[in-house]
Amino acid sequence: MNLPEPTGPNARSDVLIVGVDIGGTKTHLRAIPIGGGAARDLVLPSAEWRRRDWGADAAALLELVARLTGGASVAALAVGAHGCDDAEECRAFQSALAARTDVPLTVVNDAELMPLALGLSGQIGVVAGTGSIAVCRSASGEMLVAGGWGWIVGDEGSAASLVREAVRAVARHFDEGGDRGEPLVEAIFEALSVPSVPRLGSALSRQGSAAAVGRHAVAVFDAADQGSALALQVIREGGRGLARLVALLDRRGAGATHAVAGGSVIVSQPRLWQAFTEGLAELAPGRLTPHLFTGKPVEGACRLAASLNYSRQSGAGAVPLRASSRTKEGHP
Template sequence: MDQNLLAGVDIGGTKTRIMGRRGSSLLFDKTLVTDEWRIRQMEVDAAKLAAIVAELCGGSSPAAMAVGAHGCDTDEQCRRFQALLSAHLKTSVQVVNDAELMVPAAGYDDGIGVVAGTGSIAVARTADGKMLAAGGWGWILGDEGSAAALVREAAKAIRRTLDRGQEGDPLIAMLMREIGTDDQTKLGILLNETRGAAAWGRYANAVFDAANAGSPLASRVIKEGGEGLAALVQLLIERGANASLVVAGGGVIAEQPMLMDAFVEAMASLSPASRVILLREPPVIGAVALAARLVADEAQSRGRA
């Protein structure tokens, strides 16, 4: 074991980023396509991830590792994945939901983390450490404000508009062009044949491009996406989450200012006292920070023993 090496992992719905640091030195920073190694069988995934980390560490194990995992949406799921990884690496491991990386990545200890990327979720902890989560139900049921959900809602808005015999909104042509058709009747068929959140999410740029081109439909879809994210945060506040700080991150909200603006506006209405910030750093930095905190807590415990 390398006593000075800390590892952090950010497992997103699309990409996995793994970072290792020794003090102020960056030892490795690797990004993988999540589907290349993760098959959603926890035992298999733990073994694969541990092997990848061990290889990056030169065959050794880090002093501690923290993982933010998309899809680990309960304390039980986090603890199970954590135990499996710890057993493989023979080191201290902490597993949290990937949204929980937002707050430490921004340099804070407590707050609500919001991810809007391939999927969406809001996560926080109560004062006694219990995990609170809202959202994360997948693009079919929810994932408000995510790339896939924005496309889903845009397609529904187009359907309603065409059913009224209205065809002039820029969103219609832009989304159809993105999907690869000029036949309005094919919109639903082609989307139905495009399986998976990541595949749908690739069309999300059309929604923002249409809004920039003056589309009322696209602007409304983005506004409602921001409101949906804020509603997730409100649910956590009602369940006891600390409302003072909200940190948002993820590929869509970080890259599309219109969605962040819509989220901030909705939060100002729902929780005016909350400070809402956009994460400028990669979330994996939050995982490394949690690993450092894990080492510090263990050292403090040994000092009290």
């Protein structure tokens, strides 16, 4: 595995807390001296190390942490992981990590990092990137999740879902007797290289993965800028779909008063953010304040690691990052 060099001053002699944001596209690790000092960062594609096997991923992640920390003692490790979409999966990855190190650690879903980064513990995090999901912890600590089903089934407001819904809108447009003059029609035909009207569906399915589909989402927003009524409706429904995920968690007892949304699509596309806030105002009027998160989710992981360290200060304290003698455990 070819790893980039960490950036920032060498903090080898310091005791560190480490936060990790494992996204669907990239992984960001950050180590911060607990006594103060500059952070060190390591960023690399998630596909370079992640295998979707709890044990293999735990071993590989700890290797990355060791590279970042350079042998310094680690007081706490906090991980936000894309794909840990319920409490059982978070526990499975945490157990796999704990089987390989004695460092105090915790694992949460990556959507939970954004509210934490803003100091909003216990609030709802909403990711709208390649995929989408809404996550929070109730007052009792229960992990509540809505969405995250994948682009074929759901992932409302995500890049891949917006393209899927745009294709459906274009298909309905033709069924209703429409022609090629609508801007979204031309945008989708060009983006997906659709050879003819009957091949619209197969052109979408040929894309394969969510990432491959999602990279064409910009075509939907471009069509909206050109005045496409179809594209504007797709975006409105996508934003409302994200708001609905938040409203579902609210109805299920989340007890939150803030919803923090982030991810590549909603951050870069003001139309989607506006649709989300309007949908939230309609579906949960006066109950939740929306926030657009434009920072780095790893900041939330570092806050979580600092909190974990604080709560365990009366214990053994920091330990070197080394393998423990416990048996490996955890499977996807």
